[in-house]
Amino acid sequence: MLDLSKISVVLPSLDPDEKLVTVIDGLLEYGFSHIILVNDGSKPENLHYFTEQAEKHPEITLLHHEVNKGKGAALKNAFNWFLQNRPDGIGVVTVDGDNQHHPEDTRACCEHMMTHNKTVLGCRDFTLDHVPARSRFGNHTTSAIFKIFVGMTISDTQTGLRAIPRDVLVKLVDVYGDRFEYETNMLLAFKQQGIEFDEVKIRTVYIEENKSSHFRVIHDSWRIYKLILAHFFRYTVSSLVSSVVDTGCYALLTALLGGILQNFALTAVAAVSARVISSLLNFFMNQKMVFKTNASTGRAMARYFLLAVPLLIAQTLLTEGTYALFSISEAAVGLRTLIYVIVMTVLFVASYMIQQRWVFAPEKAKQEADKV
Secondary structure, three states: OOOOOOEEEEEEEOOOOHHHHHHHHHHHHOOOOOEEEEEEOOOHHHHHHHHHHHHHOOOEEEEEEOOOOOHHHHHHHHHHHHHHHOOOOOEEEEOOOOOOOOHHHHHHHHHHHHHHOOEEEEEOOOOOOOOOHHHHHHHHHHHHHHHHHHOOOOOOOOOOOEEEEHHHHHHHOOOOOOOOHHHHHHHHHHHHHOOOEEEEEOOOOOOHHHOOOOOOHHHHHHHHHHHHHHHHHHHHHHHHHHHHHHHHHHHHHHHHHOOOOOHHHHHHHHHHHHHHHHHHHHHHHHHHHHHOOOOOHHHHHHHHHHHHHHHHHHHHHHHHHHHHHOOOOOOOHHHHHHHHHHHHHHHHHHHHHHHHHHHOOOOHHHHHHHHO
8 A cells, every 4th residue: 555654745725715625635535644734825714724624634734924925935835844844754745725636646646756756747638628728728838838948848837736756855945936937947947957757647627717726827927938938038148149259259369360360361260269269158158047957068068069060061051052942143132141041040949959958958867866
């Protein structure tokens, strides 16, 4: 029989109703013996749900926020309590208080975590007919953005059912964010720190089309999307800065070496030197500011400069090949410029995705070493 005694259920709640009682009863019925219930600044008329449940069930540890601090703050408060007060605990499982997570699914996620010592995401099926349109659209959009701009394939990015081992929890308590964006930052931390995770399929439950959710579609979606797209924005800034440095170094070196070298030699030395300087700057900016992974500098640098060769070849083939294929003469300056811009844009995005997935890919070996 599965022993859940060393797992704490983390249950944040804001202005609950009778569904919270149902959630707690279900968890206890399915064998969970410790629940960290967090009141995240609920209204006075809703406080009795917390106090009554805590008095009724000794398995509950009740944490209070005097004012609403956000779901992220509630989760981190519970995580810190667990790490400080349950030294024998092997992990936690986060559950929403709106009765959308069946306790059997919660138990299944914990069993997978205990068996494989991995973080587990309980993922819903958004292709089902009863899924609200806003939830289906929001999840598909976020999943697509995650895949393109973060390089992670996650079928349910907004799931609140997550089983997290203790060694991973230690890495998540300092992750930025106090509201719904914290859960997104957790996923980004998985990527940056090489934290492996599995998905477990769970029931797809929506009660009254999820009307009880405190998620603000526009405001909270923007907070989430800007976190994801921040990687690409920083990548763009890094590339622009490097381009300016490349141009500036070329001009400076041409001026300084003009009395020593001439013609082709001057151009070659200045161009190569400027490109090396700007490339090194771009590499370190991408490593420290954009992707922020635990990839070793030596391995990443070798891959970075190795990537430059096929990109240069692709640029030449795509531009010159298009000119030749469609017989575009040098006189058609506007059309040639448009083609060049399109090719460079495609390669710019492709370079971002390759750097993210290969050049600066986190090292799993380091993750495993951290567990020892």
